[in-house]
Amino acid sequence: MCEAVVTLSREVSKQDEPNVEDICWICHEGHSDGMPLAKPCRCKCMQAHRPCLARWQLQQAGRTEERFCRFCKTELPDWREAHxxxxxxxxxxxxxxxxxxxxxxVEPGPDGRERFQAEIRRIFNLGENDAIQLTFGCRVPGTGHEITLEGWEAFDAAVHCAAISAGQRMKMQNDQQPKPGAATTERKTSGGMLRRLFSRTNPQQGL
Ligand SMILES: [Zn+2]
Ligand SMILES: [Zn+2]
Structure with missing residues (x-):
């Protein structure tokens, strides 16, 4: 009797072990037809669904972890390609x-970032020496969850999310217009949001 119980518990633990590796380390769900698990790097237990990994990388925007596994340093796939x-x-x-x-x-890239910064300085009448700190409010492509990204390093990621949000709004507007061939309205759709903008005002400004 006793032996049987011991054997049973061993079998259970043996079966449990490999399952731990068959789940996405981000959402803890397993493999399914529409959502295969992929190994993005050399780490043994780092299996993830592609959309989960892309979302995680987006949340790391501007940091090293956006592009490299923090453990084995393998370069991760470009998360934008998931969209x-x-x-x-x-x-x-x-x-x-x-x-x-x-x-x-806005436009992505260093030039786009520079133009955006210049535009902000112009609109809000900030001087060249005013330090600008900012927080972006974005929607995760695909899920629509709101996230915040901190700092200028996250600019490209914020622009990418804004382009997709704008694209989805445009699509929704077009879907609401049933006439085929009708000219599409060029209504401006805001995709991204600059949540907070801090500027340290130069004391000499405004003189
Ligand atoms: Zn997942
Ligand atoms: Zn790794």
């Missing part, structure tokens, strides 16, 4: 500062 099927449109960032709201068209 290649989603419609995109010209990204627009809503910027709120001191109760004033502006919508600014």
């Amino acid at each position: 290649s099927q989603l419609p995109k449109a010209s990204p627009i960032m809503t910027v709120v500062h001191n109760g004033v709201t502006h919508q600014v068209t």
Whole structure:
């Protein structure tokens, strides 16, 4: 009797062990037809669903973990490619500062970032020496969950999310217009949001 019980518990623990490796380390769900598990790096237990990994990388935007496994340092796939099927449109960032709201068209890349920074300085009358700190409010592509990304390093990720949000709104607007061939309205759709914008005002400014 006793022996049988001992054998049974051993078998259970043996069966449990490999299952731990067959789950996504992010959502803890297993493999399914529409959601296969993939191994993005050399770490043994680092299996993840592609959309889960992309979402996790997005949340690390601007940090090393966005592009490399923090343990084995393998370069991770570009998380933006997980959204290649989603419609995109010209990204627009809503910027709120001191109760004033502006919508600014944005582009990814260092040039786009520089233009955005210059535009913010112009709109809000900030001097060249005013340090700008910011927080982006974005929606995760595909799920629509709201997340916040901190700092200029997250600019490209925020623009990517804004382009997809804009694309989805555009698609929804077009779907609501049943006439085929009708000219699409070029209504501006805001995709991204600059949640907080801090600027340390230069004491000499405004003189
Ligand atoms: Zn997952
Ligand atoms: Zn790894």
